[in-house]
Amino acid sequence: MHPSIEELRQLSCKTLESQKVPEASAWLQTDLLIEAELRGLPSHGFQRLPRLVKRLQEGFAHPRAKGRAEWVRPAVLKVDGEQGLGPIVMTETLNLLELRVRQEGVAIAAIRNANHIGMLAYYAEAAVALGRIGLFLTTSEALVHPFGGTEPMLGTNPIAIGIPTDDTPFILDLATSLVSMGKIHHHALTGTQIPKGWAVDAQGHGTTDPVAAKDGAIAPFGDAKGYGLGLAVELLVATLAGSAFAPDVRGTLDATHPANKGDVIVLIDPASMGGNGTALAAYLDSLRASRSADPADPFTVPGDRMRARREAAMKHGITLPDTLLNEIRGLVPT
Known part of the structure; x- marks a missing residue:
């Protein structure tokens, strides 16, 4: 299935808020799941939402905790x-x-x-x-x-x-x-x-x-x-x-x-x-321009392909297994 990003955001946020997660926190948690899907990392995307909801329900994840820092x-x-x-x-x-x-x-x-x-x-x-x-x-x-x-x-x-x-x-x-x-x-x-x-x-x-x-x-x-x-x-x-x-x-x-x-x-x-951002950018560009082992596969540096996958997904959408999307839709309280 190819749900819209907005549908996924709404489904996830409503589900998390139903477990007493504050609105801003639900949006942040959801945004991370969406960004993982956009970058082609479904292992860190919405397949984790049902388990997270279960952890909230069982008391192993506290919906309002932000951590105690010292x-x-x-x-x-x-x-x-x-x-x-x-x-x-x-x-x-x-x-x-x-x-x-x-x-x-x-x-x-x-x-x-x-x-x-x-x-x-x-x-x-x-x-x-x-x-x-x-x-x-x-x-x-x-x-x-x-x-x-x-x-x-x-x-x-x-x-x-x-x-x-x-x-x-x-x-x-x-x-x-x-x-x-x-x-x-x-x-x-x-x-x-x-x-x-x-x-x-x-x-x-x-x-x-x-x-x-x-x-x-x-x-x-x-x-x-x-x-x-x-x-x-x-x-x-x-x-x-x-x-x-x-x-x-x-x-x-x-x-x-x-x-x-x-x-x-x-x-x-x-x-x-004394970091020099201009020099760093020029060096990364020189790496991209260096000779590739396969001319059909242009050379990249870490982060390039992740950004390319995200750009493509923003145009063509996210694909989720039918069983997972149906499970996520079933999490939203009626």
């Missing part, structure tokens, strides 16, 4: 998310950091006890819109096997970096796993096989069945390199946020436990370090 150093912020909606807690934290960055040039926040924050590129774009460099890290349940292993021991542990330039900003958003578990769930939802090498089943055997993969483990990207980077994020976030390690993390893929993963934000004023 400055433990002039530029170091500690945040207890109080089980608030992830985008709300993240945005409140980003706003607090921005105020401090104006004074200090750099500030860092560590968040615990907040719900799933969704697509990290959303926050990286918010940072560059303020003229700031933004670094965002988050953790998840144990979904990824170590390089050479078969058991889920690490989170997907995404990283996003946003860097403003005098033209198009640099936006990098990637998981340290080969794919997100949300993408596995999307394949299961749509009944399509996953590529070989993405995951193993519960017995540690390679599988192309997304349902079997949900009970198994995802591969790290880049073999040992992705494993090492994912482990570094795991240790860094757990150390700074005081959050659980992956085998004990719950709450981003279920509606039966409080969320106990962690998030870290670093916000930097590039002007405080």
